[in-house]
Amino acid sequence: MYADIQVAFSPQSLILLNGILAGMIFGVSMGLRRDDFVRVLRQPHAPAAGLVAQFLLLPAATCLATIAFDVPAELALGMILIASCPGGTFSNIMTWLGRASVPVSVSMTAVSSLAAIVMTPLNFGLYAQLNPATRELLRGISLEPMNILLLVALVLVLPMLLGMAVGKRHPEWATRAEKPMRAVTLLVFLCFVVIAFSRNQQLFMEYADRILLLVALQNAGALLLGDLAGRVIKLPQAERRAVTMEVGIQNSALGLSIIFTFFPEAGGMMLIAGFWSFWHLAAGLCLAFYWSRSAETVHA
Structure with missing residues (x-):
């Protein structure tokens, strides 16, 4: 149904997308410290709930919803993948804009x-198999969960560790560079998505x-949730x-990277x-603005 969507990106495009994602994670992680992890052990309630x-709840609820409402297989698989991704890298900024608890957001x-x-490939594989429609789609794809795990490690965990190391070694430089890096990588990523949309403008409008x-x-x-x-x-x-913000802002860049790497012909997932x-991003910014203007807002 979505085969006409041009998502077969070149190897160079895939390298660029993974580089953008790694850059986003690196920029955010320069502000992370060991205390952010220790805080989870000392005050675990909020991060644990998130x-x-x-x-657990979001991937399961997404799978049940795609089955209950008979969502087409490629779209359902895309929704399950997004639900299996971790929180997005810009949730911290939106939490700050909404005057919520930034320490909780950073820890999460x-x-x-x-x-x-572990959880992204595990949830994706589990819930894609539980939905009969997506199960049939996966049967035609040779997909090793270890390959997704390796991709997540390379574009998510490794840049995070490198960013933390740089931030610890050069704290002043990291403080000055963190915000510009976030802005630049977000802009480049959005440009990447815009190019993909522009190549398929008519089809995107058809399915919008x-x-x-x-x-x-x-x-x-x-x-x-x-x-x-x-x-x-x-x-x-x-x-x-x-x-709320951490759960609602998904790392869709990671989702796109997985799609372009392992599902290059799955136009519905790309949509x-x-x-x-x-x-x-639009919904998160609107919510943050509403919180910041709310009389009930608690300053963190």
């Missing part, structure tokens, strides 16, 4: 990035209504909002991840 929502980003090396609805509903569900997880354990408002790249 990680449960991120890696750090831990979820490490957990993704149904794809955007799926993406918007999934994103709303992710935000809701994050909020509910925080409410269940009665987190303070600032921490609950940080968890889901491509629309996610724009939608979750």
